Amino acid sequence: MNSRTLCVFFLAATLGLTSANAAITFTVSFTAQAQSDLSPAEQALFTDAIQFWDDIIDGHRDGINRAWNLSVDTFSTAASGGSITLGSAGPGSVAFSQPVAGLALDVTWNSNRFIYSTSGSSNFNVHPDAGALQAATIRHEIGHALGIGTLWEDNGLYTDGVVNPNREGSGSPGQFNGPAALAAFQAEFDPGASFVPVELNGSGGTAHGHWNEADSALFGDAGSAIIAISGPGTGLSMDDELMTGSLSSPNWISNTTIASLYDLGFTLHTIPEPGTIAFLGLALLLPIRRRR
Numbered sequence: 001m002n003s004r005t006l007c008v009f010f011l012a013a014t015l016g017l018t019s020a021n022a023a024i025t026f027t028v029s030f031t032a033q034a035q036s037d038l039s040p041a042e043q044a045l046f047t048d049a050i051q052f053w054d055d056i057i058d059g060h061r062d063g064i065n066r067a068w069n070l071s072v073d074t075f076s077t078a079a080s081g082g083s084i085t086l087g088s089a090g091p092g093s094v095a096f097s098q099p100v101a102g103l104a105l106d107v108t109w110n111s112n113r114f115i116y117s118t119s120g121s122s123n124f125n126v127h128p129d130a131g132a133l134q135a136a137t138i139r140h141e142i143g144h145a146l147g148i149g150t151l152w153e154d155n156g157l158y159t160d161g162v163v164n165p166n167r168e169g170s171g172s173p174g175q176f177n178g179p180a181a182l183a184a185f186q187a188e189f190d191p192g193a194s195f196v197p198v199e200l201n202g203s204g205g206t207a208h209g210h211w212n213e214a215d216s217a218l219f220g221d222a223g224s225a226i227i228a229i230s231g232p233g234t235g236l237s238m239d240d241e242l243m244t245g246s247l248s249s250p251n252w253i254s255n256t257t258i259a260s261l262y263d264l265g266f267t268l269h270t271i272p273e274p275g276t277i278a279f280l281g282l283a284l285l286l287p288i289r290r291r292r
């Protein structure tokens with residue numbers, strides 16, 4: 001990045017959303033730096049990734065139609081210590097929803113309102129060490145921009161153990177308590193689970209914001225891999241799932257991730273039936289490709 005990013009020039013690429021029930025209008029824009037760094041083909045990957053989430057998300061549970069834009073910026077940082085940050089993202093802005101009846105957990109402290117991402121801010125590493133920009137990386141970062149791992153505490157679904165009266169999470173660190181995600185996780189991975197395991201390991205930005213890649217060791221990935229027993233990823237490992245902290249193959253999105261969006265206040269088109277989600281074939285890449 002350089003000073004040009006202080007004078008952001010947006011190229012709005014409004015997607016053609018013609019679905020009658022699409023209550024969120026998704027768009028993507030690129031900073032001047034990103035336009036310089038990303039080829040047209042790479043920029044098209046972002047349009048595709050936005051469409052990926054648009055195909056999953058219908059609207060907001062308070063019934064209000066909203067627009068949501070992802071702003072894309074780039075940076076260039078070499079690998080260090082055997083890993084490389086491929087990207088980072090989060091909400092660019094947030095807002096309260098309208099009250100929604102019947103919310104579970106601790107969100108009553110927000111008077112039954114969700115805290116929504118109302119725009120996304122993302123940053124992608126274009127250093128040669130990062131390798132070719134991958135669709136799974138973009139999809140992953142958009143997930144964060146929508147609120148996965150970034151608005152969990154704000155919505156009473158998780159706690160990192162740090163007391164903050166404005167982000168009053170529930171449960172214990174490493175335990176995601178969204179009821180929709182938990183039900184999906186029980187069906188998909190572990191019928192006996194009482195929470196969805198969350199990553200507590202990794203460098204800044206990785207812990208408390210991703211699903212854990214293994215089941216028993218909440219403080220690392222030393223436990224047994226969690227293998228999906230039903231759903232689109234039957235037989236696949238959580239280690240390769242889209243919203244874990246490091247990129248690996250075959251990358252796939254679990255029903256658990258999809259259901260967690262409901263806990264964050266989105267309505268969904270459907271929970272996909274087995275076999276309806278296209279898997280991404282990704283080359284295995286070294287070094288460890290750590291995502292924030």
Ligand SMILES: [Zn+2]
Binds near residue numbers: 244
């Ligand atoms: Zn991440």
